[in-house]
Amino acid sequence: MFVIVVLKHTLIIKVLIKQIFWRPRGTNQLQHIPLELGSPIVHVSSVDPYLSILTVDGQVLTLMLRETRGVAKLVISKSTLSNSPPVTTICMYRDVSGLFTYKIPEDFTHVPEHFVSEHDTKTEVENEDDLLYGDDSDFKMPTLNPPPPKPKIYYNWWKKYLLDIRPSYWLFVVRDNSNLEIYSVPDFKLCYYITNLCFGHKVLVDSLESVTLMNSSGASAAHEANIQRQYEVKEILMVALGNHGTRPLLMVRLDHDLYIYEVFRFPRGNLKMRFRKLKHSLIYSPNVAGKIDTEDSDFFAIQERIIKMRYFTNIAGYNGVFVCGSNPHWIFMTARGELRTHPMTIDGEVLSFAPFNNVNCPQGFLYFNKKSELRIGVLPTHLSYDASWPVRKVPLRCTPHFVTYHLESKTYCLVTSIAEPSNKYYKFNGEDKELSVEDKGDRFPYPLQEKFSLMLFSPVSWDVIPNTRIDLDEWEHVNCLKNVALAYEGTRSGLKGYIAVGTNYNYGEDVTSRGRILIYDIIEVVPEPGQPLTKNRFKEIYAKDQKGPVTALSQVKGFLVSAVGQKIYIWQLKDNDLVGVAFIDTQIYTHQILTIKSMILVADVYKSISLLRFQEEYRTLSLVSRDFRPCEVFAVEYMIDNTTMGFLVSDSEKNLVLYMYQPESRESLGGQRLLRKADFHLGQTINTFFRIRCKLGELGEDKKHLTGADKRHITMFATLDGGLGYIMPVPEKTYRRLLMLQNVLVSQGAHIAGLNPKAFRTYKSWRKVQTNPARSVIDGELVYNYLHLSIPEKMEVSKKIGTKIEELLDDLSDIQKITNHF
Structure with missing residues (x-):
């Protein structure tokens, strides 16, 4: 049973398999209309005041609601739609965009304009200097008969979008041969005809515009008929979305595919429009x-x-x-x-x-x-759902720098700063620094000085927890923030989460840089009345000056790892104090430290990455391997693929490089050198990574172990251009299949601005590199274009690489499912 609500007349119409029940407005009597169609009703589409029904054998019947003398009646419209070939699906549409028209309005063919005289718009006051000395233009003698002033032209192109559009009604019909027919309602005149709708072409063209000169050959006709039987149109839907319904969209559903088309104006044809295929991420x-x-x-x-x-x-x-x-x-x-x-x-x-x-x-x-x-x-x-991912904006009224999650208290620790004008600065006087204050008046623009603060943020109210703000010293900048698990005797596991902060005092180039290590514990206290979120507070555990700027922090086996100046120290927390355990000299400037078990990955700002190992029983920190090439590293992260681990690096030249530690390889010089296994030019600078496990909820139990997704991690990244993306390892069979697909798609169709994606994604460096690019990375944006090809193009591409369309679609669908966290 179908239930249809007609809003204008507030009627509820019930359509059964062989009859229609409805209750007219203002009466309590239930009326019904028996339909002797010889076949049951399988589909209904309605737009006030029209109702179209479709039977199993392909008959289409349209009913119209008429109101005479205050009495509403359902009247069967005389439809002239033929039943050969049979109709498979229908859709009734009410157009308010004005795109379904037989003639394009003049306002859309030229820019509307109107003229205004200069005397009507001249309101500015004349300059006195021009009256006394004349203007900068050449001097001209006044004439007795001056020419009339030229009118000014004002373009009012925007007014065409404010015109009232008279609604029009259309019936979309798809027949058994996958041809789409658009009829005007209520006269049911064929106005648009599209052949082979199931093919999914990029542009749908009206076949009524041209005349077929010769019939297609028997082989091609049989091939088209085979595709039509294999890819049958199951359902269509024409909807008006956008601002006031001005963006009509045609949605076509097949067995395992979905097309979305947008209507745009076109000067030729009966109806002055065409359909353009839109790209979407829906599989x-x-x-x-x-x-x-x-x-x-x-x-x-x-x-x-x-x-x-x-x-x-x-x-x-x-x-x-x-x-x-x-x-x-x-x-x-x-x-x-x-x-x-x-x-x-x-x-x-x-x-x-x-x-x-x-x-x-x-x-x-x-x-x-x-x-x-x-x-x-x-x-x-x-x-807000008007974005690629659902987002929520939380105003802070300050600049956030770092954020980390504290698991035990379920709160976020946030580092922010506020820029304030300052007339103070430190200068070097030969022995020590000296504070100098400059007073140059209120009109002098003083430089801005950032003042950093540490605060707790609640994920419940998405606001700063009151009375948790800690203001740092003047001139003190936060370089790193980390939630570290340090050894603590009070817990069962021996580890407890602390908030560690590394800072630096920026006094200037002449004053030696010094920093501090701050360690806080988030404790629970009695909340204030009426403020339950104030149960969490900071408790300072450690805060002491260091010999240099603290640029990076992490933890390894319950010990604190810090980069202080040109050294990396390992500390042990004892009695609210840090006791040195081991140290090692590093390169120029260590700005990021990552740890897994006893391995420490160190990123230098100029000297690429190094892999260290900490041996707790010997209290030794040693260098295992490093990259010999100079590289300006922006961010690093581990890449986990079952029992294999790689080191992912992003550099200043907008490249992604994957290194691996393979001491058995000959090129690694006995394990001293990290080997570059993959590289990819992204074109955007990546400044942060984070890892997350593959999502397994949408995969079947057989595919979880078959693809190894249960032991694989996705590495998400964010760029300075505001982009988000991910990189993940894939099984060998999937990689080979997608690599062949990528090689075919490079030469299959047109690319953006005519740029070759293979050349653009090749590793780029201003230094002369002695080795060839490693590649080994599939361009996801390129291979996902396979979903937007037409059916003949998909069959051609799959035939070139020797596989089936279903296998490629399954690979792309599985990748989308296991990465679909947001």
């Missing part, structure tokens, strides 16, 4: 659960016709489309005009969906999951 997968095995062919046909693309309005203030299936997605297009797709993996497979608005659930929705359980939910309103 559609049909439902696995909920299928009913039955011998009744009619009931099975009805089960297969359940619509999966559900249009909704005003869910958390958004309009869009929800796509049901085993990989359900939200599709939004707000007034900004960007298409956004967000997965909903919280409950797995979704069988059916509908918006739901109630007092207890305002602007919500309901759906059935794979267990046929009804769930009612809402979208969190504090998140």
Whole structure:
């Protein structure tokens, strides 16, 4: 049974398999219309005041709601749609964008303008110097008959978007041969005709514009018929999204694919428009659960016709489309005009969906999951979905520098700074520094001095916890912040989390740099009345000056590792004091330290990376291996692939380089040299990494162990240009398949600005490199373009690399599932 709500007339129309029930407005009598169509109804599409129904054998019937003398009646419209070939799916559409038109308005063919006389707009006061001495232009003798002033031209191009568009109604029909027909309603005139809709071409063209000169050959016709049978159009949906419905989108669903087309103006043809294919990250997968095995062919046909693309309005203030299936997605297009797709993996497979608005659930929705359980939910309103990932902005009114999470107290520790003008500076007087104060008046622009603070941030209220702010000394800058696990006798495991801060006093070039190591414990106290979040406070454990600037901090086996000047020290926390255990001399400037077990990875600002090892029983810190090439390192991180570990480095030349420690290799000089195993030119400077385990919830139990995803980590990165991305290891078979796909796609289609992606992604360096590029990295943006190719192009590419389309789609889908954390 289908339930349709006609808003304008506040009618509820129930469509059964062979009849229609409805209750007219103002009456309590339930009326019904029997339909003798010879076949049950399987699909319904409605737009006020029209209602179209589709039967199993492909018949289309349209009903219109007419109101005469205050009485509403459902009238069967005389449809002239033929039943050959049979219709497979329909969609009724109400256009308010003005793009479905037989003639483009003049306002869109030229820039509108109007003229205004200079005398009407001359309001500025004349300059006295020009009156006395004349202006800078050449002197001209006044004439008795001056020419009339030239009117000024003002362009009012924006007014064309304020015109009232008269709504028009259209019926979209897809037949068994995958041809799309667009009929005007209510006269049912064929206005647009698209052949082979299932192919997924980049641009859909009206076949009524041209005349076929000759029939296609028998082999090509048989090939097209085979593709049409294999890739049948299951459902279409035409919706008006964007600002006031000015962005019509055509969504086409196949068995394992989903196309999204956008309408744009085109000067030729009957209807002055065409359809352009949009790129999206949605990989559609049909439902696995909920299928009913039955011998009744009619009931099975009805089960297969359940619509999966559900249009909704005003869910958390958004309009869009929800796509049901085993990989359900939200599709939004707000007034900004960007298409956004967000997965909903919280409950797995979704069988059916509908918006739901109630007092207890305002602007919500309901759906059935794979267990046929009804769930009612809402979208969190504090998140913005008009982005690639759902985001929430929290204003701080200051500049954040570092943030770390304290697991025991479940709070964030935040380092911020505020720039304030200062008239003080330190100068060197021969023996020590001397504070000098300059007073140059209120109009003098004094330089800005950053003042750093340390505070606790609550993930509950997303605000700074009151009375936890610690202001650091003047001229003291924070270089690093880390949550370290140090040995502590009071806990069972022997380790306890502390907040470690490394600072430096920036007095100037003439004064020797000194820094401090600050160690804080986050304790629980009695909260203040009415402020339950104030139960957490800082407790200072250690704060002492060091011999140089503290540039990096970490922990190894319960010991604190710090980079102080040109040395790396290992400390032991005893009685609220740090006792030195071991040290080693390093290169120029160590700015990042990472540890795993007893291994310490050190990043230098000019001398690349080094791998150290700490032996607790001997209290020895030794150099294991390093990279001999000079490299300006920006960030480092480990890459974990089961039992294999690599060292990922980003440099100042916008490259990603993967190093590995392989002492058995001949090129490693007995393990003294780290080997470069992969490199990739990203084109953006990466300044931070973090690792996260692969997401296993969406993968089946067989694929978890088959692909090894349960023992693999994703390395996420962020760039200085504001970009986010990830790099992850893949199995050997997947890598070989995607590598062949990448090599074919390099020469398959046109690229952005005509740039070759293979040449752009090659390792770049201003120094002369003696070795060849290692490559060994798949360009994800390039291989994901395979999803947006048409069906013939996909078949051609898969044939070139000797594989199937399904295998490539499974590889790309699995990668998307295990990285789909946000």
